[in-house]
Amino acid sequence: MSEIIATYNLSKRYGDACRVKNVNLSVREGEIYGFLGPNGAGKTTTLKMILGLTRPTAGRVTVFGKGLEQNRRFILSQTGSLIESPSYYGHLTGLENMRVVQRLRDVPDRNVEEALRIVRLEKQKDRKVAQYSLGMKQRLGIAMALMSFPKLLILDEPTNGLDPAGIGEIRELIKALPQRYDMTVVISSHLLSEIEQTATSIGIIHEGMMLFQGSLEALKNEKLPTILVKTQNNALAQELLARKGYLPARDGDFLAFENLGDDQVAMLNRILVECGMDVLRIEERKKNLERIFLDMTGKGGSL
Structure with a gap:
């Protein structure tokens, strides 16, 4: 074209x-x-x-x-x-x-x-x-x-x-x-x-x-989806993962991870299981245009 x-x-x-x-x-x-x-x-x-x-x-x-x-x-x-x-x-x-x-x-x-x-x-x-x-x-x-x-x-x-x-x-x-x-x-x-x-x-x-x-x-495709993880004890899981360099945010009943590839998701799941932590759910939340836009502009601009 x-x-x-x-x-x-x-x-x-x-x-x-x-x-x-x-x-x-x-x-x-x-x-x-x-x-x-x-x-x-x-x-x-x-x-x-x-x-x-x-x-x-x-x-x-x-x-x-x-x-x-x-x-x-x-x-x-x-x-x-x-x-x-x-x-x-x-x-x-x-x-x-x-x-x-x-x-x-x-x-x-x-x-x-x-x-x-x-x-x-x-x-x-x-x-x-x-x-x-x-x-x-x-x-x-x-x-x-x-x-x-x-x-x-x-x-x-x-x-x-x-x-x-x-x-x-x-x-x-x-x-x-x-x-x-x-x-x-x-x-x-x-x-x-x-x-x-x-x-x-x-x-x-x-x-x-x-x-x-x-x-x-x-x-x-440029912006990886958010990975949501729910465990039996999110506070303890957050502490365990922080020691391994993962810094999730709290999102309701989930821990939210940004910009993780499949290998990293598998790794954090392995870490939690090996520490005796029950992983109840792992979800992928794809970002819509609004979420991507707000992330790119630092959430500072009024639309």
């Missing part, structure tokens, strides 16, 4: 504060790329630099294999985006707002109708947007981004303001876009469970630096 977006040591400073530090982001054709990070991690700033809305302090960006500065018009003609919050004219109806973007994009009427239908606003298109709920405004913003059915779609927190049913509908829409419309999608979100169900690859950014980039499967 060809690379749709690539950044090279992309950085952005605001005064003395460095918001993005040497980010090398890679999005391949046909992917749904989930961009994750705590609030203030640099997600929106990075997306703005990719779209040319903010000028990098250092580094460069290519989209569709072309430099952004030299090919801005071509790149933006093939790109749809919703960054931070939708832009609209409150005194105009939903359809009238769509017509404004239609003229800018020079797309046929059928695109307007299809985009409204996709986000389920076709029955609300004649209402003034000032009367829309927050979720409806968000849907309108997504419809505007979709209207030209671009090759690249960048959505910054697209489920903001949506109820659980709406979140599910947008999730299913995003999952269908690559195959149905041949789109590549970049989506930033603080809803880790949604990214886990939607994205084919992810990037995790924290304090402006990229911590991980690749497939979700590769991330989960």
Whole structure:
């Protein structure tokens, strides 16, 4: 697959504060790329630099294999985006707002109708947007981004303001876009469970630096599962194992061990049995994306 977006040591400073530090982001054709990070991690700033809305302090960006500065018009003609919050004219109806973007994009009427239908606003298109709920405004913003059915779609927190049913509908829409419309999608979100169900690859950014980039499967394989051990006397077992260099944490009725391979699990079991300790249960707890994310960011960031 060809690379749709690539950044090279992309950085952005605001005064003395460095918001993005040497980010090398890679999005391949046909992917749904989930961009994750705590609030203030640099997600929106990075997306703005990719779209040319903010000028990098250092580094460069290519989209569709072309430099952004030299090919801005071509790149933006093939790109749809919703960054931070939708832009609209409150005194105009939903359809009238769509017509404004239609003229800018020079797309046929059928695109307007299809985009409204996709986000389920076709029955609300004649209402003034000032009367829309927050979720409806968000849907309108997504419809505007979709209207030209671009090759690249960048959505910054697209489920903001949506109820659980709406979140599910947008999730299913995003999952269908690559195959149905041949789109590549970049989506930033603080809803880790949604990214886990939607994205084919992810990037995790924290304090402006990229911590991980690749497939979700590769991330989960990189982080060994937690091993839980229950014995007849956990306090004594913890003391015995500490003498052998094992430092488990207490987790309810279990001792929890991180980053143990199969050989180490067998060894600690042998140690306990040889010390006359009954091992009642050994379990493996695989980590979901949320647990991995919190571990990687030191649990210090608010999502």
